[in-house]
Amino acid sequence: MELRQLKYFVRAAELLNFTQAADDLYITQSTLSHQIKELETSLNVLLFDRIGRRVKLTESGEIMLEYARRTIRQAEEAKQVLMDLNNLKTGKIIIGSTYGLVNLLLQSATEFNEEFPDIQIQIVLGSTSDLMQKIRSYEIDCMLSFMPSSEDNQLDVMRLFSANLSLILHTSHPWSKLKKITFQKIAELPLVLPSQSYSIRNFLDETLLKNNMQLKAKIEINDIHSLLDLVNSKKWCTILMDTSLFHFPELVAVPIESKNITREATITFPSGIYRKASLVFFQNLIMKKMVMHNLV
Amino acid sequence: MELRQLKYFVRAAELLNFTQAADDLYITQSTLSHQIKELETSLNVLLFDRIGRRVKLTESGEIMLEYARRTIRQAEEAKQVLMDLNNLKTGKIIIGSTYGLVNLLLQSATEFNEEFPDIQIQIVLGSTSDLMQKIRSYEIDCMLSFMPSSEDNQLDVMRLFSANLSLILHTSHPWSKLKKITFQKIAELPLVLPSQSYSIRNFLDETLLKNNMQLKAKIEINDIHSLLDLVNSKKWCTILMDTSLFHFPELVAVPIESKNITREATITFPSGIYRKASLVFFQNLIMKKMVMHNLV
DNA sequence: TATTATAAATCGAAAATTTCGATCGTTTAC
DNA sequence: GTAAACGATCGAAATTTTCGATTTATAATA
Incomplete structure (x- = not known):
């Protein structure tokens, strides 16, 4: 599990469309597909139900979405605190x-x-x-x-x-x-x-x-x-x-x-x-x- | 910033010795050195004071340590919740x-x-x-x-x-x-x-x-x-x-x-x-x- | 029912990143 | 002064990520 994968996952879960999410993330659909699968493997759980050509979140996926957001948020907060500490008025x-x-x-x-x-x-x-x-x-x-x-x-x-x-x-x-x-x-x-x-x-x-x-x-x-x-x-x-x-x-x-x-x-x-x-x-x-x- | 880097950082911050931390993480000291530097670059902040051959945490480093732990913890919690959800009595x-x-x-x-x-x-x-x-x-x-x-x-x-x-x-x-x-x-x-x-x-x-x-x-x-x-x-x-x-x-x-x-x-x-x-x-x-x- | 369009999975190659081993330059301890 | 300890650096190797092309399956349309 890496932050990159969590970010990919969150966007895919939000749009429920890998192609759009991939566009949004400036990566190809194949990359997104691959990384989501990688995340699923590392968690040993399916995050999306692939019903035909459409995807929806599994129960695990719903829960993971919340935790993924929290984790990303925590990481971004870290960055922000350091920026504030250094009085960097940017962002x-x-x-x-x-x-x-x-x-x-x-x-x-x-x-x-x-x-x-x-x-x-x-x-x-x-x-x-x-x-x-x-x-x-x-x-x-x-x-x-x-x-x-x-x-x-x-x-x-x-x-x-x-x-x-x-x-x-x-x-x-x-x-x-x-x-x-x-x-x-x-x-x-x-x-x-x-x-x-x-x-x-x-x-x-x-x-x-x-x-x-x-x-x-x-x-x-x-x-x-x-x-x-x-x-x-x-x-x-x-x-x-x-x-x-x-x-x-x-x-x-x-x-x-x-x-x-x-x-x-x-x-x-x-x-x-x-x-x-x-x-x-x-x-x-x-x-x-x-x-x-x-x-x- | 990736979870891997945060994990490396936390161990290094705990041991305050890159060589030992690297051993502990089953990577080489050069890898650890490199990844810490990468993290520092991505945060645009120095996490360690390198005083001669010894390292100590900077003020930013101290703060980052706390946030890094929280972020890692959040990710591990996600994994644990999914495991519990699937009734996986392992770990x-x-x-x-x-x-x-x-x-x-x-x-x-x-x-x-x-x-x-x-x-x-x-x-x-x-x-x-x-x-x-x-x-x-x-x-x-x-x-x-x-x-x-x-x-x-x-x-x-x-x-x-x-x-x-x-x-x-x-x-x-x-x-x-x-x-x-x-x-x-x-x-x-x-x-x-x-x-x-x-x-x-x-x-x-x-x-x-x-x-x-x-x-x-x-x-x-x-x-x-x-x-x-x-x-x-x-x-x-x-x-x-x-x-x-x-x-x-x-x-x-x-x-x-x-x-x-x-x-x-x-x-x-x-x-x-x-x-x-x-x-x-x-x-x-x-x-x-x-x-x-x-x-x- | 056949046809078309859409979307995800898969595959192999390319690109990028991570890791390693060796070496260098300091610093500390004796 | 010498040796040991430690982090930085460099190039090469290994691994991972990304991409583009293709395949497969499904939904929509004619």
């Missing part, structure tokens, strides 16, 4: 985010880069559940998301700030000074809404359902920035979390009058494993930003 | 013991072998501190010892039974029916004592010191069984924990009247890591034996 951090928080993330990423110009920041957008799965398999270092405080003790979830479902208006709009607003009133306005691919949209739809309300969007769009551009043009309004307004000084958020319009933004790490220096810095950066914006 | 368990408990261990070993004839039992005798160090570096699977309940949360210590410092006599001796006896009285008897290499002897000496007492042994011997043979010949007495009497039906233990004559026998595992099926069986065996002998 990469991979940060997951839901669409609703990518705005916040991008700002922090810029500041991060000023401190660590040689550390690459890789951003992975996805749904909360996508990202949680990636955290578990160590594919991302941390994630930003709106999340119901989960009881999973494999995850280290920290609260960042509360966000309220709000009507987003241009300051020139007569209602922009309101302290709050009802769904009934909103129904009168020309609405642009984010498309279903955003979790905010699901949250809005659920909230409407609970309130026995309906809202029809005149326009749907799958890019928050473009959406806000539209609102900025004074012709439209939208509904977003009030914290999505970074960089639009002429827009205001009016909280909606209803129950359960609050969501908690969180940053999540896999728990119990070494947190590299750069990642700790990133975490502090994000949290400091929260304080600065009085969002806490 | 090896390595059990540490202090001299005072090896008697108990040997009995259990015999029973263990009846259940798992294909699992090799390797017994490592040593002092409590020796063994604790070996537990920490995963050299032994568990250990039997008398131990003051340690607060180390890296160790999983379980109590087996209490043992009292006792005078050991032949049943024919007039004092053999006594319920207890003082050190003053014992001083009148012809004593054989275990030599300083046994922890029981240290414990006895400390207890005497606390009681402002002295005892002179006529004979000292570094083998408990031979010592008991002498006592069995009716000419001698000795002082041991009362639980050391297995297999000598004609000997009795008379507890000594004094404070702090009790020690707790314990079985200790490294905590938080997978315990293979055979080891769990061994643990149950030992604990069941305790119940059977009413030692709990």
Whole structure:
């Protein structure tokens, strides 16, 4: 058993397709096939069921996948600790985010880069559940998301700030000074809404359902920035979390009058494993930003 | 970085002598030298200080040693879990013991072998501190010892039974029916004592010191069984924990009247890591034996 | 049902890596 | 000052890994 073989195995187990996995690993399919077999021989166990031309993990394979990841992780942690020890500010951090928080993330990423110009920041957008799965398999270092405080003790979830479902208006709009607003009133306005691919949209739809309300969007769009551009043009309004307004000084958020319009933004790490220096810095950066914006 | 290199590194770090380590690993010194250098290159860090013809670990090396062991351990755990899953009752368990408990261990070993004839039992005798160090570096699977309940949360210590410092006599001796006896009285008897290499002897000496007492042994011997043979010949007495009497039906233990004559026998595992099926069986065996002998 | 496309296994050769044995250069011990 | 001990280095040998081509089996399609 060698780390190389474990890495090959993990990728093959993830893709369940030797050809693709081999491409991904920049080796040939024959090499992968051979090395998997070698690993199986050394463990004296079959890791894959070869059913015809397709493969699936055996029970042993499922278990081995977990241990293989842990072993690789342990080795990478060793390397990272040594790098931190030597104050080597190089490498990469991979940060997951839901669409609703990518705005916040991008700002922090810029500041991060000023401190660590040689550390690459890789951003992975996805749904909360996508990202949680990636955290578990160590594919991302941390994630930003709106999340119901989960009881999973494999995850280290920290609260960042509360966000309220709000009507987003241009300051020139007569209602922009309101302290709050009802769904009934909103129904009168020309609405642009984010498309279903955003979790905010699901949250809005659920909230409407609970309130026995309906809202029809005149326009749907799958890019928050473009959406806000539209609102900025004074012709439209939208509904977003009030914290999505970074960089639009002429827009205001009016909280909606209803129950359960609050969501908690969180940053999540896999728990119990070494947190590299750069990642700790990133975490502090994000949290400091929260304080600065009085969002806490 | 490969597991092979980590294994080479760990052995070299333990022996701090490449030539010896290479012998131990059944490779040549040149191979070891080369592979260590390869590892250092891949980590971009020096693991050893080469001072003249001698080597010592760098700070990075010390840290790496810990991570290397963890990584190797994780890989071996994977293998073990798969073996357990397939009900493969083969392999090896390595059990540490202090001299005072090896008697108990040997009995259990015999029973263990009846259940798992294909699992090799390797017994490592040593002092409590020796063994604790070996537990920490995963050299032994568990250990039997008398131990003051340690607060180390890296160790999983379980109590087996209490043992009292006792005078050991032949049943024919007039004092053999006594319920207890003082050190003053014992001083009148012809004593054989275990030599300083046994922890029981240290414990006895400390207890005497606390009681402002002295005892002179006529004979000292570094083998408990031979010592008991002498006592069995009716000419001698000795002082041991009362639980050391297995297999000598004609000997009795008379507890000594004094404070702090009790020690707790314990079985200790490294905590938080997978315990293979055979080891769990061994643990149950030992604990069941305790119940059977009413030692709990 | 025959045909085609897909995917893993297998085989032999090439490439790369690991290992070895011999030797070199220091350092330590006597 | 000499000999022994030890790690580094070098080139060659052995082993392992990788590759490309081919085979085999299966699923999809005509």
